[in-house]
Amino acid sequence: xxxxxxxxxxxxxxxxxxxxxxxxxxxxxxxxxxxxxxxxxxxxxxxxxxxxxxxxxxxxxxxxxxxxxxxxxxxxxxxxxxxxxxxxxxxxxxxxxxxxxxxxxxxxxxxxxxxxxxxxxxxxxxxxxxxxxxxxxxxxxx
Amino acid sequence: xxxxxxxxxxxxxxxxxxxxxxxxxxxxxxxxxxxxxxxxxxxxxxxxxxxxxxxxxxxxxxxxxxxxxxxxxxxxxxxxxxxxxxxxxxxxxxxxxxxxxxxxxxxxxxxxxxxxxxxxxxxxxxxxxxxxxxxxxxxxxxxxxxxxxxxxxxxxxxxxxxxxxxxxxxxxxxxxxxxxxxxxxxxxxxxxxx
Numbered sequence: 001x002x003x004x005x006x007x008x009x010x011x012x013x014x015x016x017x018x019x020x021x022x023x024x025x026x027x028x029x030x031x032x033x034x035x036x037x038x039x040x041x042x043x044x045x046x047x048x049x050x051x052x053x054x055x056x057x058x059x060x061x062x063x064x065x066x067x068x069x070x071x072x073x074x075x076x077x078x079x080x081x082x083x084x085x086x087x088x089x090x091x092x093x094x095x096x097x098x099x100x101x102x103x104x105x106x107x108x109x110x111x112x113x114x115x116x117x118x119x120x121x122x123x124x125x126x127x128x129x130x131x132x133x134x135x136x137x138x139x140x141x142x
Numbered sequence: 143x144x145x146x147x148x149x150x151x152x153x154x155x156x157x158x159x160x161x162x163x164x165x166x167x168x169x170x171x172x173x174x175x176x177x178x179x180x181x182x183x184x185x186x187x188x189x190x191x192x193x194x195x196x197x198x199x200x201x202x203x204x205x206x207x208x209x210x211x212x213x214x215x216x217x218x219x220x221x222x223x224x225x226x227x228x229x230x231x232x233x234x235x236x237x238x239x240x241x242x243x244x245x246x247x248x249x250x251x252x253x254x255x256x257x258x259x260x261x262x263x264x265x266x267x268x269x270x271x272x273x274x275x276x277x278x279x280x281x282x283x284x285x286x287x288x289x290x291x292x293x294x295x296x297x298x299x300x301x302x303x304x305x306x307x308x309x310x311x312x313x314x315x316x317x318x319x320x321x322x323x324x325x326x327x328x329x330x331x332x333x334x335x336x
Contacts, residue, residue, distance in 0.1 A: 045336035055178040063169040066195045
């Protein structure tokens with residue numbers, strides 16, 4: 001077993017996932033290679049001290065308190081309250097109506113402005129005809 | 143002989159029918175494991191209990207949909223992992239803000255970290271030990287989420303790769319990769335302590 005292959009098997013060896021033959025080959029390499037043995041020992045040591053992190057003892061009555069909490073009214077944030085939701089929905093509806101109304105009014109105004117402009121344009125067209133006729137008649141100088 | 147999983151599955155069938163005594167028994171069987179997993183991820187004993195309660199309440203509310211296609215503990219750890227992940231997102235951070243001082247289990251019943259009997263260790267050694275615990279906890283909590291969960295479930299709960307893969311919704315080779323990277327990181331961070 002070469003050193004690279006050996007180090008690739010650290011996790012499997014640590015977690016007991018090597019079959020007996022491969023585990024034996026692994027241990028034989030450990031015994032014969034000081035560099036790999038040092039790496040392996042460091043790998044094992046870290047895993048060993050990590051396990052020294054303590055566990056937690058649940059406080060007395062944890063199960064009972066959990067059952068009580070199961071039946072407690074559901075804690076809601078203010079935005080989850082029905083009154084807040086209704087108020088938000090109605091506000092949005094009012095805003096939509098207002099926006100729609102304003103848009104309609106603007107469209108009506110635009111329509112009237114366009115109609116006025118068109119009427120003015122017709123008048124200007126008439127004016128141009130009058131000026132042209134007058135110029136032909138020699139009454140105005142273009 | 144009834145296996146622990148068979149007991150859990152039988153209890154869950156009763157919980158499905160609304161049996162709260164069965165639910166209480168289920169909590170008592172797994173409260174320590176759930177609280178410990180959460181504590182190792184969050185680092186605060188009281189918050190761990192609060193989140194653990196929410197995990198068990200989620201178990202109760204999901205009982206109707208529960209199918210024993212996998213081990214009960216795998217399902218329970220999946221709910222726990224999701225709860226921890228949501229808690230981290232809620233807080234918007236990836237490391238514990240405060241390290242809950244290691245205490246002995248209190249007489250008033252507050253949760254405490256279980257340590258070796260301090261009477262058996264000299265005071266100087268106790269200080270060193272507590273400092274080491276602090277460094278270990280900080281190093282584990284600074285791991286990326288999936289690596290942290292893989293370490294906690296593998297080292298502390300003794301789950302095989304296959305179950306960890308189910309909890310994390312990834313492949314077995316991905317679990318091996320997560321553990322390898324986590325171990326390399328921990329080796330660097332805890333250099334000097336071994």
